[in-house]
Amino acid sequence: MLPIVALVGRPNVGKSTLFNRLLRKSRAITHDMPGVTRDRIYGECQMNDVKFDLVDTGGMVLESEATPELSKDFEDEIFEQAREAIEEANAIIFVVDGKEGLTPLDQQAAEYVRRSGKPVMMLVNKVDGSEFSAAMTSDFHIMGLDLLPVSAAHGYNLSEVRKRVRQFVVELNLPEEVDDGIERGLRLTMLGRPNAGKSSIINAIIGQDRLIVSDVAGTTRDSIDVTFEKKNKRYTFVDTAGVRRRANIQDHLEKISVIRALKNSKRSDVTILTIDITLGVGRQDKRLIEFLAKEKTPFIVVVNKADLVPRNETNQALDAFRRELRIIPHVPIVMTSAQKGVGIGKLLPMAEAMRKECEIRIGTGILNRSLQAVLEKQQPPVVKRKRPKFFYVTQADEPIPTFVFFCNDHTLVKSAYARYLENQFRKMLGIKTAPVNVVFRSSH
Ligand code: GDP
Ligand code: GDP
Secondary structure, X not given: OOOEEEEEOOOOOOHHHHHHHHHHOOOOOXXXXXXXXXXXXXXXXXXXXXXXXXXXXXXXOOOOOOOHHHHHOHHHHHHXXXXXXXXXXXXXXXXXXXXXXXXXHHHHHHHHHHHHOOOEEEEEEOOOOHHHHHHHHHHHHXXXXXXXXXXXXXXXXXXXXXXXXXXXXHOOOOOOOOOOOOOOOEEEEXXXXXXXXXXXXXXXXXXXXXXXXXXXXXXXXXXXXXXXXXXXEEEEEOOHHHHHHHHHOOOOOOOOOHHHHHHHHHOOOXXXXXXXXXXXXXXXXXXXXXXXXXXXXXXXXXXXXXXXXXXXXXXXXXXXXXXXXXXXXXXXXXXXXXXXXXXXXXXXXXXXXXXXXXXXXXXXXXXXXXXXXXXXXXXXXXXXXXXXXXXXXXXXXXXXXXXXXXXXXXXXXXXXXXXXXXXXXXXXXXXXXXXXXXXXXXXX
């Protein structure tokens, strides 16, 4: 597990801009597929030899679904986001706006940060050149934090910021995850709102109620991975403490810890998103689905508590779930009742099959013959009076099937044709449920 560093600060100080700047050089393959350009909230950063997860709290809405009136108070909402980020993080980058100067909201946010006792560094953003540095940072010294001026938008002092952030992470000196030598097998992460039935499903799969205690209040370990064997194969549920955590807290803001959820997802082969059939797809589920889709995470949607819906209505319910997932039609939906043990037996084999598909490696010969067949069947449409011309395709060495198409001009490939290519390749290569990434590169 990598250290988590959270960007915290009030809205509009430039957290997202910084996030994108700090992440930029770290990503090997960019999703240059049209339509996948939106901001991410969570990403792996690499600065020389140092790796960490960077979290941007700017784009996150974590207000309660059940009591929306609470979220009317904008400031409360911001603090809720910040609180979550601070709680999950190992260290904090506190961002303020040098143009605006110190505001009461900054001071309140800083108070939260300070109370967490976590290491913090402060960035005074929007200092768009060294000539403004002294004047624009002077306000902030009073807060007693190490500070550094930066301009995320214009690049001033960014290399120094990178250097200091790297050093900041190094000095955290976090213990590395101890490898206990246990073979973990296929790793699964359970996601979903409290009470959707995640623990019940885990128990139903493992078949021993004792393996997961519902009260983890006294548990000192923060993250508990549960490894078990089924039909001579090993499996691990990642972070079962995280599964139970929120449900126990008497908190009217019942919510999923999005950051923790995404991090666990990344550590796993397959993610299982559990949704209570009687509640349907809520806002947080939607956000999670959106993130999982964007991150190309292999996942299964489990529609649980099917026993609570009359049998003649289950198809209708399933259709509603399919509609929610129409942008990612490959994601399987499984109807279960953890209580009655229905549908549970499908989950592990399905996860296995999904992982196998992720591990598919296809030779260049087959890929290029497939490409020719697909092009013959339907040529790419003309864009700006030019027709994209494809030269060849290769599979990149990535955890999910990733096909890199080399063409004369990747900007000519529109999303509809990208989807066509993806679907055709899926069919020809037999990739039914795993995510597939198609990437276009211009080569001359
Ligand atoms: P967030 O809400 O904290 O994530 O802030 P954003 O990253 O969305 O930035 C808010 C606004 O500040 C946007 O209009 C940015 O273009 C602008 N901004 C961000 N960084 C800088 C900077 O370094 N200098 C200036 N002048 N504007 C910036
Ligand atoms: P978690 O918070 O997502 O881990 O949810 P739990 O597994 O603790 O389940 C929450 C509640 O829903 C408990 O009272 C369970 O007994 C109940 N529950 C879980 N699965 C089912 C199901 O398939 N059918 C019904 N009727 N209740 C269920």
